Each structure stands twice: as structure tokens, then as C-alpha cells.
Amino acid sequence: MTYTKPLPTIDVWNRPFWDACKEQRLIAQKCNTSGKVWFPPSPVSPITRDHDWRWIDLTGAGRIVSWVVMHQKYFSGFAGEIPYLVAQVELDEGPMFITNIVNAGRNSVAIGARVQVVFDPITDEISLPKFRLLERA
Amino acid sequence: MGAWALKDKAAIAGVGTTGYGAFPETDDYGLGLEALRLAVDDAGIDFGEIDGLIINRIPNYERFVQLANLNPTYVLATEAHGRFSAVSLMLATQALASGSAKVVALVYGNNGRSARAKYGGSGMWAPWGFTSPGATHAMMFRQHMHEFSTKSEDLANISVAFRKHASMNPAAVMRAPITVEDHQNSRFVCDPLHLLDYCIINDGGVAWIVTTPDRAKDLKRRPVHVAGYAVQASFNHNAVPNSDYWYPALRKVASEVYPRADLDRSAVNGLMIYDNFSPTVLFSLEGMGFCEQGEGGAFVRSGTLELGRGRWPTNTSGGHLSESYMQGWGLIAEGVRQLRGECGARQIPNCNVIQYICATNICSSIILRK
Numbered sequence: 001m002t003y004t005k006p007l008p009t010i011d012v013w014n015r016p017f018w019d020a021c022k023e024q025r026l027i028a029q030k031c032n033t034s035g036k037v038w039f040p041p042s043p044v045s046p047i048t049r050d051h052d053w054r055w056i057d058l059t060g061a062g063r064i065v066s067w068v069v070m071h072q073k074y075f076s077g078f079a080g081e082i083p084y085l086v087a088q089v090e091l092d093e094g095p096m097f098i099t100n101i102v103n104a105g106r107n108s109v110a111i112g113a114r115v116q117v118v119f120d121p122i123t124d125e126i127s128l129p130k131f132r133l134l135e136r137a
Numbered sequence: 138m139g140a141w142a143l144k145d146k147a148a149i150a151g152v153g154t155t156g157y158g159a160f161p162e163t164d165d166y167g168l169g170l171e172a173l174r175l176a177v178d179d180a181g182i183d184f185g186e187i188d189g190l191i192i193n194r195i196p197n198y199e200r201f202v203q204l205a206n207l208n209p210t211y212v213l214a215t216e217a218h219g220r221f222s223a224v225s226l227m228l229a230t231q232a233l234a235s236g237s238a239k240v241v242a243l244v245y246g247n248n249g250r251s252a253r254a255k256y257g258g259s260g261m262w263a264p265w266g267f268t269s270p271g272a273t274h275a276m277m278f279r280q281h282m283h284e285f286s287t288k289s290e291d292l293a294n295i296s297v298a299f300r301k302h303a304s305m306n307p308a309a310v311m312r313a314p315i316t317v318e319d320h321q322n323s324r325f326v327c328d329p330l331h332l333l334d335y336c337i338i339n340d341g342g343v344a345w346i347v348t349t350p351d352r353a354k355d356l357k358r359r360p361v362h363v364a365g366y367a368v369q370a371s372f373n374h375n376a377v378p379n380s381d382y383w384y385p386a387l388r389k390v391a392s393e394v395y396p397r398a399d400l401d402r403s404a405v406n407g408l409m410i411y412d413n414f415s416p417t418v419l420f421s422l423e424g425m426g427f428c429e430q431g432e433g434g435a436f437v438r439s440g441t442l443e444l445g446r447g448r449w450p451t452n453t454s455g456g457h458l459s460e461s462y463m464q465g466w467g468l469i470a471e472g473v474r475q476l477r478g479e480c481g482a483r484q485i486p487n488c489n490v491i492q493y494i495c496a497t498n499i500c501s502s503i504i505l506r507k
Contacts, residue, residue, distance in 0.1 A: 006263035038374060040261060046374040065380060066283075068275040069328035070266055074257040078266045083328070086267045088276055088377055096377040098262040106328070111283040128264055 003122050005077030013041040016055055021127040024119045026058040028095050039095035060117030062091035062131070064101075067109050089115055089131055097129070104133040141365060141397040147230040148353035148360035149505070150240075151180025151346035152470040157310050157461035160340040161251040166204055168342030169195045169246025173205060176344035181357030182240060187346075189238030191215060191225045194464065195246045211238040219413060222465030223368070223493060223501040229347045230363050239348060245466040246342040254338055261376060271335055274414040275327040276378040281416065282329060284431065289329055291434030292415040293320035296333045296458055298442040299412065303455025305444075305483035310339055311459045334415040336457035343466035345473070361473045361505050364490075365398030367391075368501040379498070386500040387424020398504035400490060402426065405504070407475055407485040408442075408451040409468040411495035412458050418442075418451070421494040425502065444483055453483045469493055472505050 010018055017039075020027040030037045031045035032052045038045075045053050067087040073079050085105060089097045101109055102118055115131035122128050153175025155168050163171075169192065177184055189211035195201050198214035211232050215221040222245070229241040257269030281287050297317055303309035315333065323332040353360035371386035373379060395401050410421045419433035427449065428436035440446035444453060454460040454471040461467060472491040474480050493503040 005266070006259075008264050009261070040376050042374070066276045066280040066378070068267075068272055068279060069325065070272065071325040071328060072257070072269070072271075074255070074268050075263065075266060081266070083325070084266055086262075086265055086272070086276075096375040098265055098267045098377055100265050111280065130265075 003077075005122070006075055007123065007126060013043060017041050018126060021119060021129055022125065024127065026060045026117050026129055027055045028058055028093065029053045030056045037093040037095055039097065058091055058093050058095075060091070062089045062115055064088070064109065064111055064113045064115060065090045065096065066111060067101075069106055085109060087131065100130045102130050102132050108133065140399065143230055143234050143366075144397060144399065145350055145362045145364060146234040147347050147363040148350045149345050149363070149473050150348050150353040150356045150360055151176045151178075151182070151358060152473045153177070153179055153344040154308065154467060154470050155342040157308060157339045157341040157463070159250050160248070163248070163340075164251075165195050165246035165248045166201060167246070168248060168340060169201060169244045169344070170204060170342075172246065172342030172344035173242060173244045176242065176346045179358060180346040182346060186240045187242045189229065189232050189241030191229055191241060191243045193217065193221055193225055193243070193245045193466070195244065201244070209238070211241065218497075219411060219464030220495055220497045220499040220501065222469060223366070223495050223503055224499065226345070226347070226363065226469065226503060227366050227368060227501075230366070233347065233349050239352065241347045242344060243347060244342070244344045245463065247463065248340045249338045249462070250340045256338070269327070271330060271414055272327045273378045274416050275330040277380070277382060278416040279329050280380060281382060281419070285434070287419070287431070287434040289331065290317060290321065291419070291437060292334050293317040294437045294440075295412070295415045295418045295442065296320050298437070298440065299452045299456045300459045302444055302453045302483055303459035305481070306454050306460060309455040309460040310337055311455070330414060330416070333458070336413050336462035337459070339461040341461050341463055341467070343463050343470050345470065359477050359507065361476045361507065364400070364504045364506045365394050366501065366503040367393035367397060368499060370499050372498050382420045382424070383496045383498075383500050384420070384424050384430060387421065387496055388426070390500050390502050391425045394502040394504055398506070400504070405449070405490045405492045406488045407453060407491050408449050409472045409491060409493045410451055410456070411465050411468065411497065412452060412456045413462070415458065417496045421496040424496060424500070425494055444485065450485050453480060453485060465493070465495060469503070476505060476507050
């Protein structure tokens with residue numbers, strides 16, 4: 001069946017991220033000077049504004065910072081899932097993601113709850129990082 | 138410390154607002170041109186006096202200048218985000234203070250309703266179904282609920298107050314009074330935000346004529362002075378909703394705007410708060426120091442923002458929630474009309490000072506006085 005939800009826009013900076021997701025690895029850039037880890041991928045370190053950074057593997061562990069339930073139809077591909085949950089997750093290394101929680105709904109999700117990344121292979125090229133709730137709040 | 142260099146350097150001499158609603162027979166150019174003509178009439182100037190022009194939301198400044206048949210020495214288009222209404226007025230003030238222009242027309246036109254603007258459906262988080270400014274504010278508000286025990290009912294008090302004001306404003310699009318229950322029963326657009334937490338997208342145009350106080354004092358209307366302003370950007374490189382409710386940026390704006398205007402909060406008679414979504418009103422009140430952080434919910438609960446009841450009548454036009462989403466332009470026009478005493482049933486008594494506040498990624502505040 002054809003995948004009907006929006007696909008990520010691949011650009012020169014985030015291509016390594018999406019390539020890693022395909023291998024079930026979550027990666028982000030780390031500033032060699034400050035140690036700061038950030039997402040989304042960008043040309044320079046937000047701390048030093050220079051190119052002295054490297055890709056690192058993330059643990060994929062984090063916590064829920066906030067969450068909402070989308071009731072409005074903005075994407076035809078999501079129409080069948082309305083209302084659906086979207087969470088803001090802060091990874092242990094610092095970066096923030098907006099994502100879906102695969103095993104939780106409105107009544108089981110909570111701010112502060114621990115989550116772990118899982119990968120959803122939505123097309124041959126793209127595996128979408130989502131998160132699994134590790135404990136009920 | 139000497140007086141702030143831009144204190145009282147600009148005066149709003151005229152405002153023009155079109156009707157708000159669905160006007161498929163015109164477009165953003167047509168709405169902007171109509172607002173401009175109304176503002177020019179209101180100020181009592183000739184079109185030929187306009188030597189500065191700032192346009193906003195209208196797609197192409199070149200086409201607008203052609204249509205308006207103007208050849209100003211200072212011409213500029215600002216970004217379509219609502220945060221640029223305040224920024225545009227600041228730029229006009231700077232242009233006047235520097236002598237770059239003597240009479241600046243600022244023109245806004247928006248046909249979002251007829252053009253079916255959706256404010257959602259794209260963005261880097263679309264693969265996870267996350268999109269729209271409303272969802273961003275919902276994400277921030279959920280955190281505020283968790284951190285400070287704020288409730289959706291607290292937001293209801295804001296929507297109810299602004300709708301009450303709109304019921305006294307013939308220009309407002311939504312005028313039927315609502316209750317807290319109506320707010321709570323309105324459908325979720327993005328839980329925790331209900332439909333009645335969202336602004337109302339419409340067609341409309343707004344224009345302001347801004348000039349030097351010297352020029353303004355001889356014109357048709359009582360001038361309204363830009364007593365002071367302050368602005369602070371607050372972006373984060375994460376590209377996620379801002380987890381700090383713009384509080385540090387708003388605190389900085391608060392620390393600057395009152396001294397610049399040479400008055401304190403107690404002198405303010407009414408507020409115009411950028412209400413794209415009701416939570417921004419709480420964030421604005423907390424950040425500007427009207428209450429402690431986290432106490433915004435309790436602060437608005439007892440009718441604080443309501444005309445005739447509260448100390449701080451806010452968005453007396455109905456604001457973006459009930460008058461029309463004119464991205465701050467209409468709120469500032471309302472502030473001018475309050476200071477001129479033209480607001481009839483919704484007039485703030487003895488109105489001498491109005492404060493405009495915008496909580497967003499470019500936080501700003503402007504203090505207007507008679």
C-alpha cells in the first residue's frame with residue numbers, strides 16, 4: 001500500500017541523519033568545542049558558529065517534555081488517525097524532537113515519562129524515528 | 138539617565154480599518170488600499186504628503202506602490218508574521234526620528250478568509266502529523282498546565298472577556314456572548330486548545346498614518362504618541378515550541394519599555410495583547426510582570442481583563458479571538474481609538490495610556506499615550 005503521510009524533506013545537512021535512521025541508528029551533530037549536541041542538522045555549531053563538529057550516535061533515550069492531541073485534519077494521510085497524539089521529546093543528550101508515541105494514548109502519556117526511540121520503516125528510503133513509552137506515569 | 142532617544146518621536150495621526158469578514162469581491166491589495174484611503178481621510182492629510190511607506194502581508198510592495206500611485210523616499214515591506222505589526226511601527230518611528238521620512242503610511246491587507254489560508258499542513262515536523270501555529274501554542278500551554286497547574290478554564294476567561302468586548306464593537310465578526318461552558322464545550326482543534334482559544338481568520342485591511350508630533354498637532358485628530366517601545370528576539374535552534382513561554386525575553390522587554398516611556402505599569406489604563414491563541418495572553422501578562430509567572434490563570438479568573446469589571450481592560454475590540462485576526466494591526470488601531478475616546482460603549486474611562494504586548498519569537502511592547 002502506498003504511504004500517504006507527509007515524507008521528510010531531505011537536504012544536504014539532514015541526509016546523514018536519515019541515512020542513519022534507515023540503519024536504525026539515531027544520530028545528531030556534536031560541537032567539538034562546547035560538547036553541545038543539537039537537532040535539526042545544520043551547517044555550523046550553534047555555539048561556535050564554525051564547522052568543528054561531528055556526528056555522534058545517540059542513546060535514543062529521553063523524556064516527554066509536552067504533548068498534544070491533533071483533532072484537525074491538516075494531512076489527508078493522517079485523516080484516519082484523528083485524533084492522534086504528538087509529543088515533544090527531549091533526548092538525554094539534549095536535542096528536542098517532535099514525534100509520535102507508538103504505545104501510548106491520551107490517558108497513558110505524561111510529561112516527564114521516559115521514552116526510547118523505535119524506527120518505523122515507512123518507505124524503502126525512510127525510517128521514521130518514533131518513541132515508545134517505557135513506563136506509565 | 139537621560140530620556141530615551143526615541144521617546145515621543147512619532148505620533149499616530151490617523152487610522153483606517155475596513156470591515157472584517159468574507160470579501161471575495163476584493164483581495165489583499167484592495168483591502169490595503171481601502172484602509173489607506175480611510176487612514177488618510179482620518180488624519181486629514183493629502184496623499185502627496187506621504188513620503189514613507191511600510192506595507193505588510195500584501196504580496197508585492199512594488200505592485201502596491203503602483204496601485205497607490207505613491208513615490209515615497211522611504212519604502213519597505215515587512216515579513217508577513219504578526220510580530221511585524223509592532224516592528225513596523227518601530228521602524229516608522231526610527232524613520233521619523235532620523236529624518237528619513239516626515240509622514241509614514243503603514244498598510245496591512247489580508248484576504249486570508251477568502252484565500253482559505255489554513256496556517257498548517259507543512260513544516261519539518263509534518264511526517265509526525267505536527268503542524269500549525271495553534272499546535273505550537275498547544276504544546277507550550279500543556280507544559281504551562283503541568284508546571285503551574287494552569288487549566289483550560291483559565292483560558293476560557295480570556296475568550297469570554299474578549300467576546301464580551303466584541304459584543305460592544307459593531308465591527309467585530311463574532312459578537313454573540315459566550316460562557317466558560319461554551320468555551321469548554323467547543324471542539325478541540327489541538328488538545329489542550331479548543332476552538333474558542335483560536336483567533337478568527339478573516340479578510341480585512343488596516344492602515345496607520347504616523348508622523349512627527351509637530352506635524353500631528355495641527356492635523357484633524359488628537360495625536361497618539363509612541364511614548365516608548367522595546368523588542369527582543371527569542372528564537373531557539375531546536376525548531377520546536379519554545380519551552381520558556383518567551384518569559385526571559387518578555388522580562389527584558391518589560392524592564393525597558395516602561396523606563397523608555399517614562400511611566401510605570403500603574404499609569405497604564407488598558408492593554409492590547411496579541412491573541413493569536415489565548416495562551417499568549419497569559420504568557421504576555423506573566424512576562425510583562427502584571428502577575429508572577431504561573432499565576433496568569435488566577436490573575437484572569439476574576440474578570441481582570443474585562444471592561445467595567447477589571448483593572449486592565451484588554452483587547453476592547455474583541456481582539457483576534459473575536460473581532461478579527463488582523464495580526465496586531467487592528468489591536469493598535471483600537472488602542473489609538475481608545476486614546477482618542479472614540480470607542481462608545483466599549484470606551485475605557487479616562488484613557489491616557491495603552492500598552493501593546495506581543496509574546497512570540499520576537500517579543501515586543503509599545504506604549505501609546507495621548
